[in-house]
Amino acid sequence: MTKDLKIGLLGLGTVGGALVRLLLTRAEQIERAAGLRIHVKRAAARTAGKSRPASLAAGALTYDPFEVVRDPEVDLVVELLGGINPARALVREALAAKKPVVTANKQLLAEHGEELFAEAERSGVALRFEGAVCGGLPVIRTLRDALAADRVASLHGILNGTTNHVLSRMTEGGGSFGAALAEAQAEGYAEADPTLDVGGFDAAQKLCLLARLAFGARVRPQDVLTEGIERIGPQDVAAARELGCVVKLLALARWVGGALDLRVHPAMIRAGGPLASVGGASNALLVEAEALGSTLLSGPGAGGACTAAAVAADIVDVGRPGAGAPLPFTAGRDVPLLPHDQIAASYYLRFTVDDAPGVLAGLTAALGKRDISIAALHQRERREGREPVSVVLLTHRAREGAVQAAVAEIDKLPTTRGRTQLIRVETEKV
Amino acid sequence: MTKDLKIGLLGLGTVGGALVRLLLTRAEQIERAAGLRIHVKRAAARTAGKSRPASLAAGALTYDPFEVVRDPEVDLVVELLGGINPARALVREALAAKKPVVTANKQLLAEHGEELFAEAERSGVALRFEGAVCGGLPVIRTLRDALAADRVASLHGILNGTTNHVLSRMTEGGGSFGAALAEAQAEGYAEADPTLDVGGFDAAQKLCLLARLAFGARVRPQDVLTEGIERIGPQDVAAARELGCVVKLLALARWVGGALDLRVHPAMIRAGGPLASVGGASNALLVEAEALGSTLLSGPGAGGACTAAAVAADIVDVGRPGAGAPLPFTAGRDVPLLPHDQIAASYYLRFTVDDAPGVLAGLTAALGKRDISIAALHQRERREGREPVSVVLLTHRAREGAVQAAVAEIDKLPTTRGRTQLIRVETEKV
Incomplete structure (x- = not known):
């Protein structure tokens, strides 16, 4: 027939x-x-x-x-x-x-x-x-069919090939974001206007589709905390390596208590973890489900x-003949979203400050009074004369709201010479 | 409804x-x-x-x-x-x-x-x-549905959790096969009678199911070249590491010309490759398809x-209500199987021989006259007195038939003191 x-x-x-x-x-x-x-x-x-x-x-x-x-x-x-x-x-x-x-x-x-x-x-x-x-990765099929009788606890993914290509290039070659992006454009891995990819918006759209399937949640791109990779510098990539990590544009969706934590942003993830080795323009999705455990799908993310x-x-x-009726549409339900200031993570912070007495004390005071405890601190690349220096710092697990407030305060100090770089460190699942 | x-x-x-x-x-x-x-x-x-x-x-x-x-x-x-x-x-x-x-x-x-x-x-x-x-890995679903309009070129997998657990343990701890198996049994990762797992038979059964879906091939376990991990020793695991490899029980199915190459055996695969990091009792399948490219699925391989x-x-x-008719059964067709002596690979060979003049010449002659060229040779752990020594050798790409004939000849030499260890090196796709 x-x-x-x-x-x-x-x-x-x-x-x-x-x-x-x-x-x-x-x-x-x-x-x-x-x-x-x-x-x-x-x-x-x-x-x-x-x-x-x-x-x-x-x-x-x-x-x-x-x-x-x-x-x-x-x-x-x-x-x-x-x-x-x-x-x-x-x-x-x-x-x-x-x-x-x-x-x-x-x-x-x-x-x-x-x-x-x-x-x-x-x-x-x-x-x-x-x-x-x-x-071509069968992620939709997997979430819709294979997990029909299971409960998804979290999704962690690398959902955008362009940014992964650029970050992989920076990790291998040590160059700047601009140079890696220009190369990617020349090779056809990035669009002439790369904003949608580089800014994390493409990944946020994909995350919304995945979250709908995995959690039945009615979420839209504007619900996703979205940050791009434009501000990642070679010094951040190098610092990640020293911490045993790599920088990836991470998309994640997970239940925290009864609320959904939804984000796309650069993150430092463990170099030995399941997503770290996803190189080039590849995509990957790590699904953690109650019965199924952790399943990883990875492969080429784009291409005709x-x-x-x-x-x-x-x-x-x-x-096909004999194809069944479509699965009924599970009307996405409105779920509580985790307020962004409630996100909990470790933070990598890179301050650009004057090389002067008392500067470190100013930084640590801004953090300390918000109960943000410091796991490691490193003053880097002391230059001659009055050039600003980088101070790199790793926090223990802290609340996003407290960290952002501390950074805002620090960025207003007269001894601060540039906007502070903040990268979340996600090493629990990935 | x-x-x-x-x-x-x-x-x-x-x-x-x-x-x-x-x-x-x-x-x-x-x-x-x-x-x-x-x-x-x-x-x-x-x-x-x-x-x-x-x-x-x-x-x-x-x-x-x-x-x-x-x-x-x-x-x-x-x-x-x-x-x-x-x-x-x-x-x-x-x-x-x-x-x-x-x-x-x-x-x-x-x-x-x-x-x-x-x-x-x-x-x-x-x-x-x-x-x-x-x-729980959705491998059947992926081969049946996601690849409905694609052509599979090869499957490479780690299909047995017990052997992967034992080999991972040997890789981490450096112990013997027997000790790692006993530990796995004590922890519930291996059966009291582990023959089906350890001998590669379980993986061969799974490979037959996958080959039927991927290639429409009517194959049975006896068609699969099947070797277990019982003879893998700590010295092989260590040698793999020196070669930038790890030892895994690899299942593979691929077209070679018009014939299907079907095997389950221990193999040295690249330490940085997609299957090497599949640890513990996990399973993984790497599907290479014409349009889709290389897709990896990995996760827990067993468990209730x-x-x-x-x-x-x-x-x-x-x-479910509205479920369609089942996909018509695609009668598996008989496909030509690649004769085992036609397999092409690099080979790791470990000889146990007398430490005497002329022994190396005997080994290399047996290989050389069959046009098997040697990529590297290493004489190991010279012991005192009349103890036999290990000679480890890596061939360039060669035919299985020639290598097996050479090994059979070497194993009959009076200066050979134990059965030669042969491990295929598969680094092209994995």
């Missing part, structure tokens, strides 16, 4: 092109294993004139994405446009017309997931998005081919 | 007990997320008199497993007995009666998978087995709770 499935494709960029090629190359295998013949009935490109996959049927190509969604012969819509507009309207219209949707658009689901999942449930069709997080493979797997799942 | 599912449970040992507890603890979550209420209608224990999960309904317990399968109210059968008999007859009967089966029995599926999957297909019901391989979580996820998948 073989079934023909006509798909409508929105977006013919890197992932879209790779998908068309993959569906052609693996057509026989998909038919043999799942009884499914997939046809790209219509495909919308954003701009005219680019080269298109040769295997597209004559007449399939259009520049109006709504034509694709409205084509009555299209059974399933694949959205690979990215961004909010017009993707949101297109996905909504497809779902309302009872066409299942497969998307790799993390931003759309992170910001408008509530509305779109509700539309999918009303229509009783699937809205699938394995390609939206961690490229691996995202296309994840999208194709979703198409097969949803479209 | 909530559905009631009555399951029949075969086996109330560690995993069975953990499953009953898990289904109770997570009942509300399963009902909310999947619309499913699971009841343990009947449960068969092997032996009377042991303590039983308190939550079993009165009258549910029996000592005749066939009663469970034949109970007309049982909708789905969970087989956790292990072994071939009576599990094979029970699973066959359940499937023939159109009852889906969820099992964690790797031996049964590795040896009689062909028959049982065919029975499942005839009846149009599911036969699921996520718990059979790597405890994590296997129960995998079994419960399968029950929910199969039993």
Whole structure:
């Protein structure tokens, strides 16, 4: 029993092109294993004139994405446009017309997931998005299916390939953030405007999707404490190494008491831990669940081919003959979020101060009066003359609110010569 | 819409007990997320008199497993007995009666998978087995679903927790195999009769299941080159370290030309590679696929709770309202197997020989005349008097057949005082 499935494709960029090629190359295998013949009935490109996959049927190509969604012969819509507009309207219209949707658009689901999942449930069709997080890594599948009867306690992940590439380069080569980013851009690992990646926003969007699946929590990017890697310097990378750590852009979501701690920020994590060896542009997710224990998934995080493979797997799942009804949409519930000032961590602090008597006393007093105890302190690179010096300090476990207040006070001292660098040290699970 | 599912449970040992507890603890979550209420209608224990999960309904317990399968109210059968008999007859009967089966029995599926999957297909019901391989790690799910539209090139795994625990202990503590095994037994990480684990047979069974999913290949444990870790000594572990490697019981399956290379044996793998840091009783699988790239899954490999979580996820998948038809059984095809003498690898060889003139010449001649070239040679621990000495040697890439012939010749030399140790060095992917 073989079934023909006509798909409508929105977006013919890197992932879209790779998908068309993959569906052609693996057509026989998909038919043999799942009884499914997939046809790209219509495909919308954003701009005219680019080269298109040769295997597209004559007449399939259009520049109006709504034509694709409205084509009555299209059974399933694949959205690979990215961004909010017009993707949101297109996905909504497809779902309302009872066409299942497969998307790799993390931003759309992170910001408008509530509305779109509700539309999918009303229509009783699937809205699938394995390609939206961690490229080809089956993280969505794992959280949704493998953990169906388990309770997730925490997620720790490296969810952005660009920043991991840049930080790995800084760790290996010792260079500056700017130099590592420029190299990454030259090699195609970073966008011309890298803000979304470098600022942690892309990872925060992915974390929201994962937290929804893992915890049933209705969270949005603005709920995530988000800090980028722009201010990480070679001296921070070197200090991490001395502490037996590496600097990574860490995404984490975990229950602290009854509240959800949600963050994306640079962190020092143990050099021997499970996430430290995730190099280059790879992604990884460490899921800690009650029964299952700690499971690590890691692999290439981005790229046309691996995202296309994840999208194709979703198409097969949803479209194959005998495919079941979609899992009912578990309406995300509002959960208490851990206020950011209640975060508990160890902190690495790097002060830029005058090399003068009494300066250290000023620093330690600001910390001490807030009960922040110091685990180690090091004055670095004493320079000649009146150049400022770096004082590096590691705290014992402390509250974020107290540490931020102390840093704010210190940054106002007349002997402080630059903004203090603060990096959280997370070595408990990772 | 909530559905009631009555399951029949075969086996109330560690995993069975953990499953009953898990289904109770997570009942509300399963009902909310999947619309499913699971009841343990009947449960068969092997032996009377042991303590039983308190939550079993009165009258549910029996000592005749066939009663469970034949109970007309049982909708789905969970087989956790292990072994071939009576599990094979029970699973066959359940499937023939159109009852889906969820099992964690790797031996049964590795040896009689062909028959049982065919029975499942005839009846149009599911036969699921996520718990059979790597405890809670979603490896089956990943190979079956996530790679639906991709082509797997190779699998490399650490599939047995007991041997990984023993080898990790030897690597950390430097002790003997016997001492590490005794410790593992005392701590509950190894069975009283550890042959299945230690000899590589358990890992070979799991590899057969994975190869069937990844390659559609009809392979059985006897097709796998299987060697255990019994002969690994502290000197081999130390030599591995000097080579920048660690010794692991490696399971691998990969295409070499058009033939499948299938093996489970101790191997030296790169200390910095993705499998080297998999410690203790953990399991890991590295899947290399054409589009997806290299994906690593790692986590706890065994234990009642994590296997129960995998079994419960399968029950929910199969039993939930709206669950689809099972994927059609892809009849495994017979594929050419790479003859073992055609394996290509580097080899670590440790000879135990007389400390006499001409001995080295004898060794190198036996290798040289078979075109096996030597990458490094080291004579170790010269002892006083007439004690034999160890000569350790690393070959360049060579054919297994040639190396085995050379070793057989060397082992017959009058100056050879013990059986030569041979460990393959696999550093290309892992």
